[in-house]
Amino acid sequence: MSDRYLDFANSGVGGWLAGTLGLPRPSPLRRRAEAGAAPVGPLLLGGSARLSPLLHGLAERWGVELHSKAQDGARYGGLIFDASDIADVASATGLYRYFHETVRRLDPHGRMLVIGRPPEDTATVEGEALQRGLEGFVRSLAKEAREGGTAQLLRVAAGAEEAAASSLAFFLSPRSAYVSGQVVTISGTAAPASTEPRRVLITGASRGIGEAMARLFAAEGYAGTALDAPGAETDLRVLADQIGAEALSLDITAADAAERLVSAARAAGGYDAVVHNAGITRDRTLARMSATEWDSVMAVNLGAPLALTRALLEAGLIRSNGRIVAVSSLSGIAGNKGQANYALSKAGWIGAVRRLAAEAGDGITVNAVAPGFIETRMTAAIPFAIREAGRRMNSLGQGGQPIDVAETALWLAEPDNGGVNGAVVRVCGQSLLGA
Ligand SMILES: NC(=O)c1ccc[n+]([C@@H]2O[C@H](COP(=O)([O-])OP(=O)(O)OC[C@H]3O[C@@H](n4cnc5c(N)ncnc54)[C@H](O)[C@@H]3O)[C@@H](O)[C@H]2O)c1
Incomplete structure (x- = not known):
């Protein structure tokens, strides 16, 4: 999504006006x-x-x-x-x-x-x-x-x-x-360099942050599986064709999700990296929130990815020196009105990565990225005034792009990045929220 103020403040007249009025002039990032x-x-x-x-x-x-x-x-x-x-x-x-x-x-x-x-x-x-x-x-x-x-x-x-x-x-x-x-x-030691091709599983890969991840990992030579819910199958297949990945159309909360993922993982020969990116919001203040809104967010954002992680680890399908990256959120760190369900699920990952980092073994690391305001369909749906505040309330004065989260996940997934384990890294331009 475009940031009109950023473009304006960096145009000739806009820059002059912003300077004269003492308005912020965020610099387009390189x-x-x-x-x-x-x-x-x-x-x-x-x-x-x-x-x-x-x-x-x-x-x-x-x-x-x-x-x-x-x-x-x-x-x-x-x-x-x-x-x-x-x-x-x-x-x-x-x-x-x-x-x-x-x-x-x-x-x-x-x-x-x-x-x-x-x-x-x-x-x-x-x-x-x-x-x-x-x-x-x-x-x-x-x-x-x-x-x-x-x-x-x-x-x-x-x-x-x-x-x-x-x-x-x-x-x-x-x-x-x-x-x-x-x-x-x-901490720890550098993992031995490997020249073997690496395989990645990315959930919620058909659009937004997941799509940026799938494209970046593919461009960096990863093969693997792009997973998304059945409703996103058309987009998922187009993407998978473009990047040469396997498309797995699967609702991660389905009763047979673990079984189907394990067989896809087995066919792929296991994964070197798993990125739990699929996520949903069902925002409402607690008093108004329905049990369905609570349950669906908890299941998609936390329950299902934890169960799938356990199934893959137990089946030995996350390979030695593997990487697990979860997408948390600043909401999980700072809390957010109307997002008690979402914040619990995203903060839950902060606990989960700590425990899994200690327990996974075999050189496997487990980390989370916590995006702040990222320009996607999810944030385009936020009312204008709140959206504008979310964009500007950080040291870089702008929202991030899906590629920023993808780059951070890629770094955490690198084979020689065995020293970062159990971490939560914010991708938020140093947001004031939860700082
Ligand atoms: N956009 C932001 O500013 C922001 C900020 C913090 C965290 N996040 C997190 O980043 C992740 C991606 O967000 P996005 O903005 O790209 O959202 P998005 O809604 O564009 O994409 C989410 C993807 O997850 C998939 N998905 C949802 N339920 C699923 C299910 N049951 N099974 C399989 N796939 C399912 C959707 O089909 C979709 O492709 C989410 O976990 C989100 O919570 C986003």
Whole structure:
């Protein structure tokens, strides 16, 4: 769906008017389609040298320059400060100095990353305080970022440095355009590289966010199954034909859904990634909500995908080093009037990914993406004033696109991203809701 204000504020007259009236001027984001999938350089690394060897190797692979010292007059596509060694108030000055001196040199749509450690892994109270404090710092930095800039905190556990590669690539690149102010913990070890073709199951794949996922995963070389409800069969088949996927027309809440999915999965040889994207809303305040509205949302959004996950895991059809990604929602984090059923089901996934992450085993990770306001048919149905507020109430001043959620799911599904497990990553432009 088009965002007329964004277009207007970036037109000649509109830009002048917005500036004169002091109105916000959200910057049209630069995603993979405009700026490519790789990080945009040059990059400037400050602070501890803990990730320096890894970053130098990655920069070479991405074909960008990585400077360890700001060069005269240079402007940067990404600023990285490794704050891993900050363990007291005095050493935190280095963080201030680095960004104070460099933030104005960040190009539009630039990326800022702070590297830290899991606070509980530190040896002292001051250490834990400062490592925890980085979260407040990064969230503020993200709010100060201009012209499509973003900032995140990556907490890299000792020994997990190599496992940070896919997260560094994602958060430094245009792929994470609508993700900002996030804190991601990386632990464990990098999974061995595999050249085998990967197979993915995506539910709710015929339109909206699911369609964007299906197209992106296919473009990245994944084969697999695109699933949607029988009512969406025509669209699903057209899409599946276009991307070379198998179409599975199935209501995930049907009594025989697990059985049918297990046989489709078996025919496919199992999945390396499963993305639970199918979801519905039946919005009404609790006093007015019917039992059917409650039951259907709970079944589609939580009950059925949990049952299908269990069936696939028990049948051994999520392959070793597999990835499970659930689509949660900001409603599940912040709550929303008229969405008690939806918020329960989406918050339920936050608990589910934590438990499944610990229990799945065999190198399988389980994570959730929590989209904020994404421009789809679901949000087009929201009344204008509420829709406009939802769009603007974030640091990037605009709604996200389905591709933003798809990119985040793709990163979580990457074979070498075994270090992120049990996480909930918001795709919301740093929404003020639930922050
Ligand atoms: N659009 C947003 O702003 C937003 C924000 C937060 C979370 N989400 C979540 O993202 C996901 C996708 O949302 P969207 O905006 O693309 O919605 P959408 O309504 O366009 O797509 C949802 C898809 O799920 C399918 N589906 C519904 N019930 C099903 C069932 N019983 N069995 C199989 N498939 C079924 C639908 O047919 C549809 O293709 C949902 O889980 C939604 O809750 C969306």
